[in-house]
Amino acid sequence: MENVINYVLIGIVVLMLIALPIMMNSKNKKETQKIQEQTNSLKVGDKVLTTSGVYGTITELKFDETQKLVVIETGGKEKSYLTVDAYAIYTVFKSEEELKAEALKKEEEEKAKLEKKEAKKESKEEKAVKEETVVVETPSKETEKSTEVEVVETAETKDTKKTKKSKK
Numbered sequence: 001m002e003n004v005i006n007y008v009l010i011g012i013v014v015l016m017l018i019a020l021p022i023m024m025n026s027k028n029k030k031e032t033q034k035i036q037e038q039t040n041s042l043k044v045g046d047k048v049l050t051t052s053g054v055y056g057t058i059t060e061l062k063f064d065e066t067q068k069l070v071v072i073e074t075g076g077k078e079k080s081y082l083t084v085d086a087y088a089i090y091t092v093f094k095s096e097e098e099l100k101a102e103a104l105k106k107e108e109e110e111k112a113k114l115e116k117k118e119a120k121k122e123s124k125e126e127k128a129v130k131e132e133t134v135v136v137e138t139p140s141k142e143t144e145k146s147t148e149v150e151v152v153e154t155a156e157t158k159d160t161k162k163t164k165k166s167k168k
Contacts, residue, residue: 039086042070047093050084061086 042048046058048070056072059081063069068086073079094102 035087038089038092039068042068042086042089042092047095048072048089049091049093050088051090052088054082054084056082 042058042061044058044061047055048058049055050072054072054074056074058070059073060071061068062071062083069083070086070089072082072084074082
């Protein structure tokens, strides 16, 4: 019995040693891809923050065979220029136009979702209304041979009766 428990524990440890590097590698790939996308999307006029804490605006992009360089304009009244590697950009701040465009896009997506939900509700209601009148036969108390017919009205038949009354 102790041998089985030991083998199970060894198996769990081996699985953990195999799974841990795989999980860490996938996380690193996602982060690397995000940084690569940010670096490729840099353009003149973007407001940025570098990893060293310098705020500025991109004034020029230089691409060499081995590296991407970014010239950043910093300072208030007295301007200064700083050339850094593109991978030293920590954050790109979005302009007001981009923020407004994203907000509009989110609103449109929410409206589309609401319309889909309403369409689903309407289709369910239409299915319920399309049901025909139901005829239920129950045996009579007086004689078993004769049957009593009870007609159950659906919402659709009630609506048609109301419209007929209003037309008169």
